[in-house]
Amino acid sequence: MGPGANASIHFHLHTPTSPSPILSGAAAEMPHHPSPLPYKLLARRRAVAACAAVAVLAAAALLLATPATDDPTRPYLAGSLLEKELVEDAASRRFVDASSPSPAQPPLPSSLLLENNLPSKVTAATSMLLVPSPSPAENLDDGSMEETEPPDLKENTHAESAPFSKSSSPIRRFEINKGHDMNDPAKLPPRPEAPVPLWSTAADEELIYAKKGIANAPLVSNDPDLHAPLFQNVSVFRKSYELMERLLKVFIYHDGAKPIFHSPELKGIYASEGWFMKLMEGNQHFVVRDPNRAHLFYLPYSSRQLEHNLYVPGSNTIEPLSIFIKEYIDFISAKFPYWNRTKGADHFFVACHDWGPYTTKLHDELRKNTIKALCNADLSEGVFIHGRDVSLPETFLRSPRRPLRGIGGKPAADRSILAFFAGQMHGRVRPVLLQYWGGKDADMKIYDRLPHRITRKMNYVQHMKSSKYCVCPMGYEVNSPRIVEAIYYECVPVIIADNFVLPFDDALNWSAFSVVVPEKDVPKLKQILLEIPEDRYMDMQLNVKQVQKHFLWHPNPIKYDIFHMILHSVWSSRVNHIQME
Ligand SMILES: *[C@@H]1O[C@H](CO)[C@@H](O)[C@H](O)[C@H]1NC(C)=O
Numbered sequence: 001m002g003p004g005a006n007a008s009i010h011f012h013l014h015t016p017t018s019p020s021p022i023l024s025g026a027a028a029e030m031p032h033h034p035s036p037l038p039y040k041l042l043a044r045r046r047a048v049a050a051c052a053a054v055a056v057l058a059a060a061a062l063l064l065a066t067p068a069t070d071d072p073t074r075p076y077l078a079g080s081l082l083e084k085e086l087v088e089d090a091a092s093r094r095f096v097d098a099s100s101p102s103p104a105q106p107p108l109p110s111s112l113l114l115e116n117n118l119p120s121k122v123t124a125a126t127s128m129l130l131v132p133s134p135s136p137a138e139n140l141d142d143g144s145m146e147e148t149e150p151p152d153l154k155e156n157t158h159a160e161s162a163p164f165s166k167s168s169s170p171i172r173r174f175e176i177n178k179g180h181d182m183n184d185p186a187k188l189p190p191r192p193e194a195p196v197p198l199w200s201t202a203a204d205e206e207l208i209y210a211k212k213g214i215a216n217a218p219l220v221s222n223d224p225d226l227h228a229p230l231f232q233n234v235s236v237f238r239k240s241y242e243l244m245e246r247l248l249k250v251f252i253y254h255d256g257a258k259p260i261f262h263s264p265e266l267k268g269i270y271a272s273e274g275w276f277m278k279l280m281e282g283n284q285h286f287v288v289r290d291p292n293r294a295h296l297f298y299l300p301y302s303s304r305q306l307e308h309n310l311y312v313p314g315s316n317t318i319e320p321l322s323i324f325i326k327e328y329i330d331f332i333s334a335k336f337p338y339w340n341r342t343k344g345a346d347h348f349f350v351a352c353h354d355w356g357p358y359t360t361k362l363h364d365e366l367r368k369n370t371i372k373a374l375c376n377a378d379l380s381e382g383v384f385i386h387g388r389d390v391s392l393p394e395t396f397l398r399s400p401r402r403p404l405r406g407i408g409g410k411p412a413a414d415r416s417i418l419a420f421f422a423g424q425m426h427g428r429v430r431p432v433l434l435q436y437w438g439g440k441d442a443d444m445k446i447y448d449r450l451p452h453r454i455t456r457k458m459n460y461v462q463h464m465k466s467s468k469y470c471v472c473p474m475g476y477e478v479n480s481p482r483i484v485e486a487i488y489y490e491c492v493p494v495i496i497a498d499n500f501v502l503p504f505d506d507a508l509n510w511s512a513f514s515v516v517v518p519e520k521d522v523p524k525l526k527q528i529l530l531e532i533p534e535d536r537y538m539d540m541q542l543n544v545k546q547v548q549k550h551f552l553w554h555p556n557p558i559k560y561d562i563f564h565m566i567l568h569s570v571w572s573s574r575v576n577h578i579q580m581e
């Protein structure tokens with residue numbers, strides 16, 4: 001029996017018995033989502049396939065033989081095997097103390113020691129049930145940066161769910177920002193203030209100290225490590241970064257079982273959340289064991305694993321994912337005093353899956369107060385809060401062991417192609433791009449997928465390395481791994497995704513190394529690019545090379561790299577929102 005069967009058991013057992021009042025009735029459409037074929041055959045909730053049923057019984061027998069209190073994942077099974085009260089009784093146990101090694105093992109205040117006798121082991125049966133099935137994003141990792149197809153894994157795997165249309169998905173019901181002109185900062189809704197902490201700590205005082213220090217940042221005239229034109233204000237960035245290095249302490253919650261927690265996925269298009277998790281959990285400098293000293297609290301879950309383990313294929317609802325996250329937050333806010341102190345405002349999570357923002361919607365404080373580092377940084381959805389949340393770069397890693405492999409590209413003078421794009425026709429922008437520019441103009445190399453007659457001579461990556469401009473239109477959602485990819489291959493990105501907040505926009509000045517084109521201007525794309533003077537292009541291309549280092553993953557993080565940039569943006573958000581008396 002293959003892993004697909006295990007996964008299907010897992011899905012069935014997770015399925016909630018009654019639809020949530022918030023999400024029900026609107027489940028006809030979902031945003032795009034990889035729906036691997038084997039699951040589709042098992043999509044109906046109660047239609048357990050014969051081979052899965054055998055495994056259910058075997059797994060059930062194994063787990064029922066174990067005392068409930070010893071098994072943190074018992075509730076996973078309870079959904080279909082036990083009575084509802086048992087489910088509720090056991091509900092909190094699923095998050096308790098995973099066996100995963102975590103550097104953060106808090107000395108608990110004595111009032112919390114009551115919980116100490118709770119389970120701390122994941123049983124063999126659990127790991128059988130929780131084995132993630134092969135990820136579509138993993139299959140294309142051939143260990144090579146050179147490939148013949150556009151690396152649009154996310155989109156390639158969406159063929160199965162193509163009929164879902166973005167505009168009528170259930171989650172759109174929560175839109176609250178509609179009517180604002182997102183491109184005009186003056187018309188943005190006011191940034192909400194973070195709740196005032198219930199009591200103050202030495203860490204709060206350090207944040208206030210940092211805030212004052214940044215406001216009085218000494219002017220930086222020439223820092224060999226920081227290329228000033230890339231930044232909104234290089235003096236502010238340097239001071240803020242320096243204070244982060246000196247002061248910042250992060251507490252990582254130890255609770256939560258693999259694979260949703262503490263289980264980083266290092267390749268594919270969601271790699272940035274996995275790399276961040278791995279490097280954060282392994283960090284010696286910033287992680288603190290005593291939560292009372294922390295400025296920030298990291299919620300170490302993976303949005304990709306959430307989808308992978310809890311989404312019921314064909315169900316068209318992300319309800320189980322949202323409920324899971326709500327229960328997790330309820331659990332940590334009951335077990336520890338830290339969440340309630342700030343109502344979640346000093347907590348953060350890092351999520352690259354498209355659904356990351358939406359899974360917060362059943363928990364008000366999580367959605368409104370927590371710092372969300374999201375690839376899907378779309379202002380028009382009403383979840384991402386500009387100035388509070390962090391736009392997380394989507395980085396597609398083909399070779400996790402050698403993240404720097406293949407980086408670089410031709411010098412500006414040798415870039416013979418004006419503009420390049422190849423990829424599938426997802427979302428609202430790409431069909432228009434293809435309609436106007438596909439096969440119409442020798443300078444505009446715009447394809448849906450690269451034809452074989454072309455890849456034989458020049459593959460996808462070689463195209464990026466030989467083009468002046470790399471067109472990065474949104475897919476189903478605003479973000480695209482192409483933006484960072486263009487930076488890796490030293491091609492000036494041309495971003496077409498209205499309402500997208502660009503990564504690290506709090507620190508970086510994207511006009512120095514990219515072109516943002518409004519969606520409505522796609523028909524004028526060539527003219528817009530040709531009107532950019534040659535010296536301005538040369539500046540941007542030079543700046544792309546300079547900004548590269550801020551987007552690179554290193555197995556051992558180095559100063560100013562992408563790991564530190566993400567952490568810095570979270571730090572900066574918290575510093576900016578701490579209230580001074
Ligand atoms: C950068 O910020 C510093 C400190 O707030 C300020 O003094 C300086 O004028 C700013 N520089 C620019 C170019 O805006």
Ligand SMILES: *[C@@H]1O[C@H](CO)[C@@H](O)[C@H](O)[C@H]1NC(C)=O
Nearest residue numbers: 333334335336337338339340
């Ligand atoms: C935090 O607040 C919630 C809701 O008010 C409450 O249920 C919970 O017990 C509180 N947590 C602690 C540790 O007191």
Ligand SMILES: *[C@@H]1O[C@H](CO)[C@@H](O)[C@H](O)[C@H]1NC(C)=O
Nearest residue numbers: 229231232233509510511512
């Ligand atoms: C950002 O870069 C653009 C283009 O180089 C420049 O015109 C603009 O003044 C810069 N903005 C800031 C805040 O430095």
